[in-house]
Amino acid sequence: MLLKKILHPNSLSTKCLRQFSEAHQAVKPNINIGKNDYIRDDYTNVTEKILSHLGKNLHLQKGHPLKMISQRVINYFYKSFRNTRGNPQFSMWNNLSPIVSIEQNFDSLFIPTDHVSRSKSDCYYLNRQYLLRAHMTAHQSELMKSGLDNFLMVGDVYRRDEIDSTHYPVFHQLDGVRLRSRSELFPNDDSLEIFELGDFTENIGSQSKQTCHTLEAVKLLEFELKNVLVQLAISLFGEDLKYRWVDTYFPFTQPSWELEVFHEDKWMEVLGCGIMRQPILTNAGINNKVGWAFGIGLERLAMCLYKIPDIRLFWSTDTGFLNQFKNADVDDKVIYKSISQYPQCINDISFWLPQDKEYVENDFYDLVRTVGGDIVEQVILKDDFIHPKTRKRSHCYRIVYRHMERTLRQEEVNVIHKQIEQEAIKQLFVTIR
Numbered sequence: 037m038l039l040k041k042i043l044h045p046n047s048l049s050t051k052c053l054r055q056f057s058e059a060h061q062a063v064k065p066n067i068n069i070g071k072n073d074y075i076r077d078d079y080t081n082v083t084e085k086i087l088s089h090l091g092k093n094l095h096l097q098k099g100h101p102l103k104m105i106s107q108r109v110i111n112y113f114y115k116s117f118r119n120t121r122g123n124p125q126f127s128m129w130n131n132l133s134p135i136v137s138i139e140q141n142f143d144s145l146f147i148p149t150d151h152v153s154r155s156k157s158d159c160y161y162l163n164r165q166y167l168l169r170a171h172m173t174a175h176q177s178e179l180m181k182s183g184l185d186n187f188l189m190v191g192d193v194y195r196r197d198e199i200d201s202t203h204y205p206v207f208h209q210l211d212g213v214r215l216r217s218r219s220e221l222f223p224n225d226d227s228l229e230i231f232e233l234g235d236f237t238e239n240i241g242s243q244s245k246q247t248c249h250t251l252e253a254v255k256l257l258e259f260e261l262k263n264v265l266v267q268l269a270i271s272l273f274g275e276d277l278k279y280r281w282v283d284t285y286f287p288f289t290q291p292s293w294e295l296e297v298f299h300e301d302k303w304m305e306v307l308g309c310g311i312m313r314q315p316i317l318t319n320a321g322i323n324n325k326v327g328w329a330f331g332i333g334l335e336r337l338a339m340c341l342y343k344i345p346d347i348r349l350f351w352s353t354d355t356g357f358l359n360q361f362k363n364a365d366v367d368d369k370v371i372y373k374s375i376s377q378y379p380q381c382i383n384d385i386s387f388w389l390p391q392d393k394e395y396v397e398n399d400f401y402d403l404v405r406t407v408g409g410d411i412v413e414q415v416i417l418k419d420d421f422i423h424p425k426t427r428k429r430s431h432c433y434r435i436v437y438r439h440m441e442r443t444l445r446q447e448e449v450n451v452i453h454k455q456i457e458q459e460a461i462k463q464l465f466v467t468i469r
Contacts, residue, residue, distance in 0.1 A: 089192065094208065126188050138166070184213075197398070199414055202336075212330050213329045216327060222252075231249065238313075246314055257311055279296065288312065309331070310328065311328055312326070352441070360373065378441075378442060385457060412435060432469075
């Protein structure tokens, strides 16, 4: 009788299991998105759950916190950079397709073929030729090839990741690029150049300037870049902002930095930036300019500025959440008020990893997301154990379930948790302990 009650046709657990079952019936040979078909191959790892996020465009929805925070950044650049006619110098691109080629996402940015960011454990591949973009920088080269010197790009990006209140496989980035010619950098001094004569060797991965650039050009680019982004941060966080620059590494910029701000008694990274690697410009047909670029994660900014505690809330259709931003001006200091705090349900799962097959942790996270959907709040690796005699390896995960809009019953969670166990056995070849 209890089982019949739990598996009522309209219950959450039944719906989750039905959706999961439908998604894992006979696998279709092609992935159909819009008018395009993508042939599956050995690299295909994108799930129906992830594909369901395509076209949602939260950054374009009026009254959405991601729309508000992106518009604040855009407004800052529109105001700060104007041409002689008083029009904004930066163009805005906010509806670029999230399906990109390997060339766009990696090759055009000279990301090494063995770089970890290309791995199946990090990205969602449609097949060996196409994937869901892992960063907005994937569109950088195509926009430069079209003749643009100053532009902003904003959109949804996709990465396989852990599960907690600050990580979600779909999030949003805003990137910017600014290119400068010799005459623009040094309008009053014809003796200064932007390139070193005859020296185009590369010293990849260091914080030293690229050997093809003159010291004067790099210093002026760095000064403009850092000044622009510090002023952006001040416009977002306020005049009393405490900040610092941290040296870092990105495959497509050199030197590279992260901007950290001191917020609520801790340092927080808000953006990455750097001087663009010259071969990227050369490959785009640009031989007479140098440039800088930056990228910002919008969810992190919005969670910080609006006090949003859980990244899943951005995907909520609950009016109790959305109405708090519906009529707000983009510059209003909205502070999110919790609509309710429903209790957690916590279940553990332990299994032996397969000894003759590769086990990737992100595969398990994707499986949990596919079966449990957005009622999964967090997945924590509690224990990583190797048996002293058999050398078999065991993982124990704690899965935290919490619905954003109602109280979950432990009974319905147990059904979903059991399905996760069964699919882990079937797909990942683990042995439940």
